[in-house]
Amino acid sequence: MIAITVENFQQIIVEQSKQKLVLVSFWADQVPESVVLRDKLAAKLAGLEDYMILATLDCHSQAPIAQQFGIQGLPTVILLKDAQPLDGFSGTQDDATVADFLDKYLPQPQDVLLGQARIALAENQLVEAQAAIVQAYQLDSTRADIKLILIDVLLKTGKNKDAKALLETITMVDQDSDYHALMAKLELAEAAENSPEIQALEAQIKASPGDININQQLAAQYSQVNRHEEALTILFRLVQAGDESTKDKSKELFLDVLKSLPDGDPLAAKFRRKLYTLMY
Numbered sequence: 001m002i003a004i005t006v007e008n009f010q011q012i013i014v015e016q017s018k019q020k021l022v023l024v025s026f027w028a029d030q031v032p033e034s035v036v037l038r039d040k041l042a043a044k045l046a047g048l049e050d051y052m053i054l055a056t057l058d059c060h061s062q063a064p065i066a067q068q069f070g071i072q073g074l075p076t077v078i079l080l081k082d083a084q085p086l087d088g089f090s091g092t093q094d095d096a097t098v099a100d101f102l103d104k105y106l107p108q109p110q111d112v113l114l115g116q117a118r119i120a121l122a123e124n125q126l127v128e129a130q131a132a133i134v135q136a137y138q139l140d141s142t143r144a145d146i147k148l149i150l151i152d153v154l155l156k157t158g159k160n161k162d163a164k165a166l167l168e169t170i171t172m173v174d175q176d177s178d179y180h181a182l183m184a185k186l187e188l189a190e191a192a193e194n195s196p197e198i199q200a201l202e203a204q205i206k207a208s209p210g211d212i213n214i215n216q217q218l219a220a221q222y223s224q225v226n227r228h229e230e231a232l233t234i235l236f237r238l239v240q241a242g243d244e245s246t247k248d249k250s251k252e253l254f255l256d257v258l259k260s261l262p263d264g265d266p267l268a269a270k271f272r273r274k275l276y277t278l279m280y
Contacts, residue, residue, distance in 0.1 A: 001025075001042050004057040004065060012055050017080045021052045021105055026066060026076040028059045033092045034075035040095070041077070044102060051106055079105065110139040110146065117149050121156075127264040129153050144174035151182050157262075158226025160189045193225040212238060212246050216253055223257045231257050232271045240278060 002012055004024065016022055025041050027034035038056050045054045059066040059074060069078065078088040089101060107115075113136035120129035133150045140146060147166055154163035164186055170179055201218040208214060215234050222231035235257065238250035254275065261268040 001038070002053060002055045004055050005062060006065065009065060012053070013080065014083045016053055017083050020050070021086070022055055022080040023052055024055045024057055024069075024078045024080060026057050026059050026069070026071050026074060026078070028074055030060065031074040037075040037077070037093065037098075040098060044098070048106060048112075052102075077101075108139075110136040110143070113139070114146055114149060117153070121149065121152060126153065126156055126262040130157065144170055144179075148178050148182060152185075155182065155185050155189055156226075157265075158189075158228055160186060160193060160226075164190075189225070193227055195221070195225070197221055198225070212250070216250060219253060219257070223260065228257060228261060229267055232267070236271060236274055236278075239275070 002008070004012060012022060013024075023041065023045070025034075025038045027038045029035065041054055045052055057065060057069075059071060073090055075092065076088065076090045079086045087101070087104070089097075093101075113132045117129045117133035117136065120126075120132060129149075130153045133146065133153055136146045137150050147170060151163045151166050154160070154166065163182075167179070167182060167186060198218070198221050201214060201221060204211070204214045205218060215238055219231040219234040219238075222228070222234070232254065235250050235254040239247055239254055254271075258268050258271060
């Protein structure tokens with residue numbers, strides 16, 4: 001909450017309201033209902049400062065400012081945009097009424113999560129981006145903009161099959177430039193994950209499944225095309241079954257693949273636990 005005074009009136013009420021919505025809650029200790037509403041608004045707007053500023057005005061200590069607004073009773077709430085009243089209400093309100101009022105002007109939770117995912121993705125924070133966009137998708141699985149960001153995250157984390165399945169649900173009307181860019185990424189990813197080099201190594205494995213060197217080469221190729229789980233599965237098996245003369249190289253490759261995964265990746269945690277169990 002920002003308490004409005006003569007000193008910050010111009011900055012908050014005039015300047016800040018040009019950038020985002022400013023909600024002014026008028027209150028006084030002599031009217032307990034106004035204090036309750038002020039605190040209720042503070043709780044509901046916590047974390048949403050990027051979308052709406054909550055300003056409070058003590059009508060007792062800042063009476064001249066309250067008079068400028070023409071306040072006749074408490075509690076009163078006024079929503080400002082460009083220093084002009086946009087909406088508001090007076091009198092005691094129940095929680096549902098207050099929520100309905102705020103919902104008209106605040107982004108939906110999925111919009112907030114979508115914004116967080118976009119920022120995290122731009123900064124290559126894949127774990128954070130995935131957590132945010134998955135939550136957004138759970139809240140609204142019909143929106144193409146949410147789907148497209150989720151597809152991008154899936155491609156970047158090597159989940160090509162899931163990305164392809166989700167791309168197929170994008171309707172013609174939503175197949176914009178972002179959609180076509182993701183289609184191109186998917187085609188490249190699919191080509192890479194089934195490259196001639198990988199196919200040749202897979203054929204050699206079938207002929208000589210116990211060849212440690214070929215297994216290590218295939219695991220390295222899988223890791224390079226984001227097939228991390230397959231790579232880690234091969235290498236863990238080699239570490240688990242190998243003797244001292246061959247185990248060290250496999251363990252080194254295993255740890256290299258783990259290091260290549262983003263911080264907090266569940267796959268990394270899973271295989272670290274497996275390695276810890278094997279060692280201790």
